[in-house]
Amino acid sequence: MQEMVSSILESSFELASTQRVLATRFYTLKPSMLLYGPPKSGKNSLALCFGRAFKKIVYVDFQDARLIDSMRAHIHTFCDTNPLGLLILNRPPADFTPPSVPTIIIDSTPIHAPAHFICQPIMPLNFAEFVHFCKKDPPALLARFLKEGNLPAMLFLPAHAKIRYKQDICALSFGAHFDLFKALLFFQAKSISTHHLYTQLKKHIRTSKDTLYFFLATLQKSLTLFLVPSYFKAPPKIYFYDFALPYAFSHTHSLVPVFENMVALELIRHFGSKSLHYHGTCLIVQSSSPFACFPYAFPTPESLEHHLSLLLKVLPPMPILVISINYTHVGRIASGQTYQTYSFSHFCLNILPTL
Incomplete structure (x- = not known):
């Protein structure tokens, strides 16, 4: 022996x-x-x-x-x-x-x-690591990152195997709770209390409140799921460790929560999950120099002014950074405050390291 x-x-x-x-x-x-x-x-x-x-x-x-x-x-x-x-x-x-x-x-x-x-x-790849491994033009890589997600294996698997890989990994990792985990993906970037989540889930799958509470706690301990608290007193928001994971189980999942989740993960990786709060669709980093980060995939100046005006009515004075997929803009809203819109790739590679 x-x-x-x-x-x-x-x-x-x-x-x-x-x-x-x-x-x-x-x-x-x-x-x-x-x-x-x-x-x-x-x-x-x-x-x-x-x-x-x-x-x-x-x-x-x-x-x-x-x-x-x-x-x-x-x-x-x-x-x-x-x-x-x-x-x-x-x-x-x-x-x-x-x-x-x-x-x-x-x-x-x-x-x-x-x-x-x-x-x-140890979290999956952030965008800077993804660019480092692929060694291509960052804006060109963003579409792939957004579609395929941040798992390291996505860099090396053939295209036809990537969806099945994620499905198999989830089935293996979550076992008897696989169906429960799949159901949770629908609530990506949604603000919802655990009790309300349970009342919604039990309409579609068989589970108990104790099972759900235990499973959520396990997912949080392993950094598989993040419950980001509200800046005020709303229920927490749900984000997943792989922002593109819902695409592996749905043909119709919206881009909006995926993009918000993607920005949230970059902030979590840089500042830690305890520094992050939210209000509406705005992510607030409470560091030594607090700032608000507003993920907005496809903004226009008019829509930005509307949303930012509403935000400024409830948030204390702090810098606001708007993160889009590929739109850049410097603007000023009616109250006189200026804002800067960055593309996601520029924000991750050039702005975030300086914050």
Whole structure:
């Protein structure tokens, strides 16, 4: 058994690396980190890419059915007798104590992180990373990003396989709650209380209030879903980790909530989810220099003046940035306040890093 374990562990990193496309992300890793986040956000690939800088690496996938209990007992022995540069543990059980070697842990949530580990959320690609990997003109890439979403696998899959890939990943990740998750996609970028959400869902699927509350809490812990609070006292808004995910389950899903979700994710990635609030369709970042971000896919000067005038009546004084798909404009509303409209690509690549 010991010889078999040694053989498997010694070849584990090379085997895992050949099964994935490894690319450097905009994250800084170091040992004693737990990487967590939603399904297929790139946690494994990121850890394996980081591991290439070390001389001797072992990768242990605890979801591998071949990793029987008797084999787990030999992992500590192997680490004690073999000098390791890095140990990568994918989904270790809650009762598993990592060996005393430099370790990276991959999990869906930070709940079972060892006390001395730093928890690092790993989100799918932001637009800057997407452009970095594709190395093409950003405005030309925006249509693809908006249609296909931000999962790293979308960069490498053939076009005909992308929708099925997302469907399969959701079915595998959410299991018995797959139908419930699909039903939630309809409420993308909608303001709705959990109680009202339950009353709407039970018209179409069989579920209980306890099941819904538990499932929503699980999705939030894994960063699969974000409930962004209102700037005032309205119910929270629902955003998903992959803004284009509803397209995998509907031919008729509107572009408007997808675009709003897309802008929200860029802000969450840059400022953190706790900094974000909303009012109407306006996203408000409460940082050291608060500002309002107004996603508006296809604005006109007239429509902008109308919507911004309404916003300014209820929001405290703060800069307002309008984010469109490809429209740029500097305007002034009747009250005298100026506003700037940026294209999404220009905002993400040039404006957001300065905020």
